[in-house]
Amino acid sequence: MKRTVNILKTSVVLVLFIVASFSTVKAQELALVEKAAVIEFESQTIDYGKVAQNSDGERTFYFKNTGNAPLVLTNVKSSCGCTVPNYSKEPIMPGKEGEIAVKYDTKKLGAFTKTITVSSNAKEGKVTLKIKGEIVGSK
Structure with missing residues (x-):
């Protein structure tokens, strides 16, 4: 027993x-x-094409957080003072969309190519966006 x-x-x-x-x-x-934010842009380049001098230089980059953690943009800076980015400081939740507005100063004639560096807590770290186009005078 x-x-x-x-x-x-x-x-x-x-x-x-x-x-x-x-x-x-x-x-x-x-x-x-892994819990991580993932930033996916619709496009990483905006082509302004030919734009009239002193016209509207605003364009928008659209993105989505396809990760499983909130996405926080920590810094968005341009390669020159002629390009001014504007973005939300609020976290972008998983599955949600966000945008980065960019305003290029269209005073100076000629072709241009500028970069915008996006820093975030995303898995990718930094992402480089590009704007390009040509400012033409009125005839």
Whole structure:
């Protein structure tokens, strides 16, 4: 009788050990599922084409957070003072969309190519956007 009780206790301990081991492995697997924001732009280049001098230089880059964590844009800066970006400082939740408005100063004639660097907590880190076009005088 005492031997049966000992075998039963040993079996219970062994079963509990196995269940605990599987639970630990499952928890570790779940921890490996990375929580990260992912920023996906509709387009990383905006081509203004030919634009009249002193005309509206505003354009917009659209993006979506396709990750599983909130996306926070930490800095958006242009390659020169002639391009001014504007963006929301609020987090973009997973599955939601956002935008970065860009205003290019259309006073100076000629072709232009400028970059906008977007820094965020996204998996990609920094993303470089580009605007290009040509400012033409009126005839």
